[in-house]
Amino acid sequence: xxxxxxxxxxxxxxxxxxxxxxxxxxxxxxxxxxxxxxxxxxxxxxxxxxxxxxxxxxxxxxxxxxxxxxxxxxxxxxxxxxxxxxxxxxxxxxxxxxxxxxxxxxxxxxxxxxxxxxxxxxxxxxxxxxxxxxxxxxxxxxxxxxxxxxxxxxxxxxxxxxxxxxxxxxxxxxxxxxxxxxxxxxxxxxxxxxxxxxxxxxxxxxxxxxxxxxxxxxxxxxxxxxxxxxxxxxxxxxxxxxxxxxxxxxxxxxxxxxxxxxxxxxxxxxxxxxxxxxxxxxxxxxxxxxxxxxxxxxxxxxxxxxxxxxxxxxxxxxxxxxxxxx
Amino acid sequence: xxxxxxxxxxxxxxxxxxxxxxxxxxxxxxxxxxxxxxxxxxxxxxxxxxxxxxxxxxxxxxxxxxxxxxxxxxxxxxxxxxxxxxxxxxxxxxxxxxxxxxxxxxxxxxxxxxxxxxxxxxxxxxxxxxxxxxxxxxxxxxxxxxxxxxxxxxxxxxxxxxxxxxxxxxxxxxxxxxxxxxxxxxxxxxxxxxxxxxxxxxxxxxxxxxxxxxxxxxxxxxxxxxxxxxxxxxxxxxxxxxxxxxxxxxxxxxxxxxxxxxxxxxxxxxxxxxxxxxxxxxxxxxxxxxxxxxxxxxxxxxxxxxxxxxxxxxxxxxxxxxxxxxxxxxxxxxxxxxxxxxxxxxxxxxxxxxxxxxxxxxxxxxxxxxxxxxxxxxxxxxxxxxxxxxxxxxxxxxxxxxxxxxxxxx
Numbered sequence: 001x002x003x004x005x006x007x008x009x010x011x012x013x014x015x016x017x018x019x020x021x022x023x024x025x026x027x028x029x030x031x032x033x034x035x036x037x038x039x040x041x042x043x044x045x046x047x048x049x050x051x052x053x054x055x056x057x058x059x060x061x062x063x064x065x066x067x068x069x070x071x072x073x074x075x076x077x078x079x080x081x082x083x084x085x086x087x088x089x090x091x092x093x094x095x096x097x098x099x100x101x102x103x104x105x106x107x108x109x110x111x112x113x114x115x116x117x118x119x120x121x122x123x124x125x126x127x128x129x130x131x132x133x134x135x136x137x138x139x140x141x142x143x144x145x146x147x148x149x150x151x152x153x154x155x156x157x158x159x160x161x162x163x164x165x166x167x168x169x170x171x172x173x174x175x176x177x178x179x180x181x182x183x184x185x186x187x188x189x190x191x192x193x194x195x196x197x198x199x200x201x202x203x204x205x206x207x208x209x210x211x212x213x214x215x216x217x218x219x220x221x222x223x224x225x226x227x228x229x230x231x232x233x234x235x236x237x238x239x240x241x242x243x244x245x246x247x248x249x250x251x252x253x254x255x256x257x258x259x260x261x262x263x264x265x266x267x268x269x270x271x272x273x274x275x276x277x278x279x280x281x282x283x284x285x286x287x288x289x290x291x292x293x294x295x296x297x298x299x300x301x302x303x304x305x306x307x308x309x310x311x312x313x314x315x316x317x318x319x320x321x322x323x324x325x326x
Numbered sequence: 327x328x329x330x331x332x333x334x335x336x337x338x339x340x341x342x343x344x345x346x347x348x349x350x351x352x353x354x355x356x357x358x359x360x361x362x363x364x365x366x367x368x369x370x371x372x373x374x375x376x377x378x379x380x381x382x383x384x385x386x387x388x389x390x391x392x393x394x395x396x397x398x399x400x401x402x403x404x405x406x407x408x409x410x411x412x413x414x415x416x417x418x419x420x421x422x423x424x425x426x427x428x429x430x431x432x433x434x435x436x437x438x439x440x441x442x443x444x445x446x447x448x449x450x451x452x453x454x455x456x457x458x459x460x461x462x463x464x465x466x467x468x469x470x471x472x473x474x475x476x477x478x479x480x481x482x483x484x485x486x487x488x489x490x491x492x493x494x495x496x497x498x499x500x501x502x503x504x505x506x507x508x509x510x511x512x513x514x515x516x517x518x519x520x521x522x523x524x525x526x527x528x529x530x531x532x533x534x535x536x537x538x539x540x541x542x543x544x545x546x547x548x549x550x551x552x553x554x555x556x557x558x559x560x561x562x563x564x565x566x567x568x569x570x571x572x573x574x575x576x577x578x579x580x581x582x583x584x585x586x587x588x589x590x591x592x593x594x595x596x597x598x599x600x601x602x603x604x605x606x607x608x609x610x611x612x613x614x615x616x617x618x619x620x621x622x623x624x625x626x627x628x629x630x631x632x633x634x635x636x637x638x639x640x641x642x643x644x645x646x647x648x649x650x651x652x653x654x655x656x657x658x659x660x661x662x663x664x665x666x667x668x669x670x671x672x673x674x675x676x677x678x679x680x681x682x683x684x685x686x687x688x689x690x691x692x693x694x695x696x697x698x699x700x701x702x703x704x705x706x707x708x709x710x711x712x713x714x715x716x717x718x719x720x721x722x723x724x725x726x727x728x729x730x731x732x733x734x735x736x
Contacts, residue, residue, distance in 0.1 A: 047403070049399065062552040062553065062558050065533045067547065068547055070547050074422070077391070078395040084385060086399045088396065089399070089407075092383040096354070096381060098354075104544055122391070122392045125387060125392055128388070129386075129387075
């Protein structure tokens with residue numbers, strides 16, 4: 001189904017960047033790292049379209065741009081509709097010989113706001129219609145561009161400016177929407193999750209998402225030091241911890257068949273390697289209040305819910321061995 | 327004018343006439359969502375697609391918002407794109423109307439004009455497009471199905487003109503035009519294809535310092551739809567205004583060129599005056615109502631009353647000079663508005679006409695009639711009363727009320 005793509009770190013380093021330096025992202029920005037990596041995995045001519053959000057704003061301040069490939073932004077909720085329009089135009093223009101290229105790939109980029117919330121209608125519609133494009137969700141778990149407001153992707157207990165941890169309420173009271181599962185439920189050919197620490201896994205999944213015929217969805221974990229109140233030097237470490245704690249497991253669903261990816265398989269096969277969520281939460285200021293006597297019960301809730309979700313995933317992946325918390 | 331090509335008469339309603347024009351205009355992408363009274367356009371076009379009669383990709387989106395977005399993105403990629411909507415659908419597109427004109431994407435959209443909720447009403451008025459007045463789209467209103475057909479074809483030429491590059495709305499009155507069967511003279515496929523031509527792209531300087539065609543092309547990477555801060559945003563908007571100014575003469579030129587191949591033209595393309603040369607009293611209106619007003623003018627003229635009509639075919643850009651020229655000698659003018667500007671001093675067309683005439687040393691009396699909201703019928707008798715009112719104003723030199731409502735229970 002997928003072509004064999006062999007590459008070394010050197011190959012990737014030497015491949016020209018399509019997302020160039022000079023943009024105005026913050027130090028330690030997860031999404032900027034993710035975008036640079038994603039663009040290393042393209043197979044040929046590619047058009048990128050971007051929802052409104054941090055990555056659009058930092059990389060396209062007129063008259064400057066960080067994009068060395070054609071790039072379109074229209075609005076916040078429109079990444080998938082943009083991709084639908086571009087893909088449709090390319091298809092008919094190729095048929096009418098109005099363009100020369102045999103193949104031009106289309107990638108849509110959106111943050112959690114542009115995917116979980118305001119953009120989900122356009123995304124669901126474009127996937128249902130079967131447009132051939134890769135939708136990449138870079139998930140930094142809140143509306144960071146407007147100043148850290150909660151989204152459907154913000155996890156339980158996180159303090160944001162619209163779900164602040166106060167004396168009565170311990171941050172966000174609702175769960176993170178299982179967006180990738182929702183996309184699998186569309187019956188689309190390719191859905192995967194990825195995290196930039198596991199860069200090789202990420203690149204392979206981008207390439208697969210591009211190669212597959214029809215819509216593909218890639219959910220990429222993307223730490224935001226400003227919003228998470230975390231050390232900018234630890235963004236990549238956090239993207240490893242999220243996988244090791246099984247807060248953000250890595251998997252693929254090809255034609256709705258779930259399969260654990262190698263980094264998460266380690267935790268499935270050797271449950272003792274699975275870390276406690278506390279390790280991940282305690283290095284982020286957005287969860288600081290959970291480490292006070294008043295709200296520490298929520299820490300237990302987060303561990304329990306993480307374990308339950310992990311068990312459900314293992315079941316979907318056909319792994320029966322129960323994974324015990326370390 | 328004499329037609330230079332053979333034409334076929336087809337029995338089409340306004341929506342079908344639009345779909346037929348789109349079919350002939352070598353459109354690459356149609357993305358749309360159904361809504362009454364526009365639905366026949368997308369249904370008819372779907373049939374063309376299903377029967378392999380068009381080389382067009384049809385995208386049936388999940389909302390009007392995505393329909394216009396897909397057209398905008400397709401247009402940015404280099405395709406010729408068309409959509410259609412009405413009422414709530416156009417209102418849902420509101421955000422993307424501004425993005426489309428701001429991105430200078432020459433999308434063409436037919437609107438089967440319909441009232442806005444609440445209360446829910448599917449019938450004709452101009453509330454939907456008037457609410458989008460300042461969205462940066464060219465707005466044209468047609469009088470009949472024939473003009474709907476002709477104007478859609480012209481709209482592609484106007485939108486894609488390199489001095490314009492703005493999206494165009496062609497408005498046809500819901501039901502009155504969208505659903506009423508007429509004999510429509512149609513040009514051959516070849517004649518339309520030739521008239522519309524292939525889409526051209528302006529040359530712009532990319533971030534790499536190269537002069538490249540303005541579209542998404544991997545060989546000439548360009549960032550489209552960027553963020554512009556206070557140091558650049560204003561200039562973008564000023565350029566849109568310049569393009570609107572340019573559209574005035576382009577619309578006139580396209581109307582004239584179209585006349586050469588079809589034998590049909592509509593005034594100067596911007597304004598369509600009838601019996602105005604020596605008129606003492608006149609009605610200004612848009613759309614299908616002009617037909618009724620013209621019939622009344624004929625009767626009045628037979629009685630020796632010097633009455634005339636100014637049909638505004640193009641509302642954006644506003645043909646200010648033409649309005650002034652057409653009405654400078656008239657003694658009293660009634661402006662008919664088929665929408666309301668709540669809390670304003672009359673309807674939107676009234677505002678514009680009164681404003682245009684303000685600088686005349688001696689301007690006519692100008693009054694406003696709000697009519698036909700939610701599809702309410704406007705009869706020749708009511709139009710005759712409007713002219714009667716104007717005669718009274720001329721005689722008494724007095725305006726009792728500058729805004730009146732036609733056929734309303736009060």
